[in-house]
Amino acid sequence: MATSNRVFSISLPISAPSSHAPLRHAAAARMGGMTTPFYLKPVEVEHDRRLVRRYQWQSLLRVWAAMAVGIVMLFGFAIVLLSSIGHVMGQKSLWHWSNLFNMVWPALVPFIAINSVVQGRLKELSAAGTPLTAEMFSSRPSRMVLSPLDPLTTYNVCTETLSGLAMGMALGYGGPAMFSYFPFNGRILIGPRWPVWLAQCTEVVVVGEPGQQVEVRIRRRFGLDFFTVQRGGALHAVETVAAHLRTQFEQRDRALRAIRREQELERAALNAKLSALQAQVEPHFLFNTLANLKYLIRTDADTAQQMLDHLVGYLQNALPDMRSVSSTLERELALARSYLSIMQIRMGQRLRFRIEADDALLALPFPPAMLISLVENAVKHGLERASRPGAITITAKQLGDALCVQVIDDGVGLTEQMGQGFGLANIHERLQLLYGDKAALSVTAAEHGGVVATLAINKE
Structure with missing residues (x-):
């Protein structure tokens, strides 16, 4: 049967020597008669002679130490054994002692074996192109x-x-x-x-x-x-x-950094959404107030001056709320007081108001622009629609661990128009974003007519 000779050609990429070069060199050497390219051969290094001598002596001392420990244990056992039988054999035990010592002594000089192990290790490092280190x-x-x-x-x-x-x-x-x-x-x-x-x-x-x-x-x-x-x-x-x-x-x-970045993005998005919600202030109030102020300047300068003072106080408290996600109960009550004072000038005897809050609660944190929204709803949907004078009462008290703020009016009561618009929906959404389940808004009918809006925020 005739045989045919086949020639295989292998192309290898030319690259710099690496730590895997010895492995490639050994694998190529095992392939029948192939010549390893020069660029796959690691450059052999010469080890520091001082480190080599130190390596040899340390290796020898380590083995000596192990043998010394073994010999000491063996001698201790032999001493105990010979002393126990010395009473029977007398001086003959000394002959066994000397023979035992002569048998152990040649094992104290393992130079050849240790040197061969060390030289083998040095050759491995040289073949891999790695210099010896301490x-x-x-x-x-x-x-x-x-x-x-x-x-x-x-x-x-x-x-x-x-x-x-x-x-x-x-x-x-x-x-x-x-x-x-x-x-x-x-x-x-x-x-x-x-x-x-x-x-x-x-x-x-x-x-x-x-x-x-x-x-x-x-x-x-x-x-x-x-x-x-x-x-x-x-x-x-x-x-x-x-x-x-x-x-x-x-x-x-x-x-962890990815989690922190995600939390920062969520916080930034939350702040942007809150700012957008807080910016949804009813512009008609400002326009109507300025129109009334313009009229009062011509007809009643003193009342116009009072309205202007209340408008300035209102803007001083309202404008910071547009750019912040945190406020205090004191600032929000001051904003409501300025607003109601302006509306009292505009509505005359049809509006009375009272604010009751403990001094110890004034410094507590409170979400901005929420109380004023409840007050605006009470005026717009409660008192302005009534054909008689009305009153608004704002109370702040602590019930357990919760801060409860109520806006009570004696107007026309719950109507379909009261649920329309962005007012109450705005408050519900902002409470959910800020506090989750730790805050709630309830709007119920008052016992003697009107509406009671209660905003409860857990302090923990």
């Missing part, structure tokens, strides 16, 4: 991440992130990390197995006061892995935890 063979590296959140939120984000499956898989645990936390001192411990403090334990501590920058300190805790040759696992764990927490902090901060 943190790579440190058993207790550390990192610090600044959190834009408050301390409590930062700690909650840390617990959610460190206990998740993604963190355990990133650390090579094959599942969620073993997790131990101490909320009163802001400390969290994670490791591959129980107990977490014994080996390969990473500690996260949240440090910060309200109003200050919150610091998240990450470090590798002392454990049994201290007595082994460090191959960068401790640094990898610390940097992995820091990277995951930094990402979570940024995501949570973006989410």
Whole structure:
């Protein structure tokens, strides 16, 4: 059977070497007889000789320390064992002691094995184009991440992130990390197995006061892995935890800022809508008042002067309400007093009014331009339609936790015309926007004729 030779051509994009270059180089080398392009080969680096010697000696000292601990424990056990049987064997126990020491002594010089492990690690770093640093063979590296959140939120984000499956898989645990936390001192411990403090334990501590920058300190805790040759696992764990927490902090901060922007937009839209509603002031009142003032100037100068004074007082209280979403009960009562005084001059004996309010309530916050709307309704739909003199009474009192303001007139009572227009609907809509369910407006028939309008606002 004849065979045909096929030629495969592979085109690769030319790019600068990256951290994945060693992986691409190894994969390409495994492909049958292919030559790796020069731009995929990492540039080998020469390590600092002082760091190399320091790495070798530290690795040797760590293993020596582990062996020393083991020898001390072995000698202690041997001493107890030999002393217990010394009464039977006498001086022969010394021969066993010396033989035991001669057997252990050669294990104190593991130069060849340690050096081979260190050289292998150095070759891996050289092949990857990564220079050796002191943190790579440190058993207790550390990192610090600044959190834009408050301390409590930062700690909650840390617990959610460190206990998740993604963190355990990133650390090579094959599942969620073993997790131990101490909320009163802001400390969290994670490791591959129980107990977490014994080996390969990473500690996260949240440090910060309200109003200050919150610091998240990450470090590798002392454990049994201290007595082994460090191959960068401790640094990898610390940097992995820091990277995951930094990402979570940024995501949570973006989410919170988006929520704040949405709330600010809603607040701006609410203020604009309230301003538009408050600007819906009946212009006929001003036009009619100016027309009456013009007539009184020619016929009754003193009354004209009184009306002008009341009009100035009315405008002084009304104009700020057009640009504000907050007022006080005192200002709104003053606005109603000026308005009723003007209407009393215009209507003569047909209008009387009285205002009753405790001094302790005058400084309480009150929505602007609502009371004057109720007063205007009482005059326009109650007294102006009546063929007899009438009176308007305004009262303000506290009932439990609510501030109740009533406008009572003895006019023609509830009529179909009273529900028309934007007055009452305007008040209902503004109350809903400002207070929701914490405020209410009720309009009922008075016991002896007329209308009682009650505006109740919960202070809490």
